[in-house]
Amino acid sequence: KQEVTQIPAALSVPEGENLVLNCSFTDSAIYNLQWFRQDPGKGLTSLLLIQSSQREQTSGRLNASLDKSSGRSTLYIAASQPGDSATYLCAVSRLSNTDKLIFGTGTRLQVFP
Amino acid sequence: ETGVTQTPRHLVMGMTNKKSLKCEQHLGHNAMYWYKQSAKKPLELMFVYNFKEQTENNSVPSRFSPECPNSSHLFLHLHTLQPEDSALYLCASSQVAGGNSPLHFGNGTRLTVT
Numbered sequence: 001k002q003e004v005t006q007i008p009a010a011l012s013v014p015e016g017e018n019l020v021l022n023c024s025f026t027d028s029a030i031y032n033l034q035w036f037r038q039d040p041g042k043g044l045t046s047l048l049l050i051q052s053s054q055r056e057q058t059s060g061r062l063n064a065s066l067d068k069s070s071g072r073s074t075l076y077i078a079a080s081q082p083g084d085s086a087t088y089l090c091a092v093s094r095l096s097n098t099d100k101l102i103f104g105t106g107t108r109l110q111v112f113p
Numbered sequence: 114e115t116g117v118t119q120t121p122r123h124l125v126m127g128m129t130n131k132k133s134l135k136c137e138q139h140l141g142h143n144a145m146y147w148y149k150q151s152a153k154k155p156l157e158l159m160f161v162y163n164f165k166e167q168t169e170n171n172s173v174p175s176r177f178s179p180e181c182p183n184s185s186h187l188f189l190h191l192h193t194l195q196p197e198d199s200a201l202y203l204c205a206s207s208q209v210a211g212g213n214s215p216l217h218f219g220n221g222t223r224l225t226v227t
Contacts, residue, residue: 043203043218098211099169103156
């Protein structure tokens with residue numbers, strides 16, 4: 001059974017820091033991996049989608065990497081800003097059932113001025 | 114502004130009530146999803162519809178009944194719920210089901226069962 005773990009559960013950093021959020025998954029037979037952002041009381045916003053054949057994806061200050069063989073992904077946020085404060089979730093889509101995303105419990109990030 | 118709209122935003126219902134959650138997407142997508150988000154638990158997929166056909170039912174109790182009349186609308190009919198069903202119910206859509214196109218989420222309906 002696929003399990004997705006995100007560490008740390010919460011993170012508080014000063015503005016301007018570069019930071020790394022971690023995601024690990026137990027079954028390497030994935031179709032793709034996605035990172036999402038969730039603001040309080042809101043739905044999820046898709047940030048980056050990495051195909052299983054890819055190693056990384058970049059969007060602005062965000063860079064996500066994927067090491068499928070070791071079951072790990074990282075989300076790198078450069079020059080963090082208070083507006084980056086949110087919960088970040090990763091999710092994997094299984095090869096055996098690509099309709100179904102398996103989510104982690106998220107990392108709650110606070111960036112203070 | 115989200116392309117996926119959910120109503121109502123908040124709902125309080127008794128265990129004997131019947132209510133419905135509504136989701137509408139204006140993105141021209143063909144797949145729609147219901148997810149449940151409980152406190153301190155990962156999001157759980159409930160149902161998937163692809164081109165109006167249900168392709169996934171993740172062992173959801175029958176007190177939750179989905180309906181997808183067309184590719185733009187999705188409903189979740191609720192009856193005789195339990196307090197543990199209290200959660201944030203999120204609707205999402207994507208171009209097609211199959212995991213290779215990003216999901217677009219609504220802001221959810223916060224459901225409280227008393």
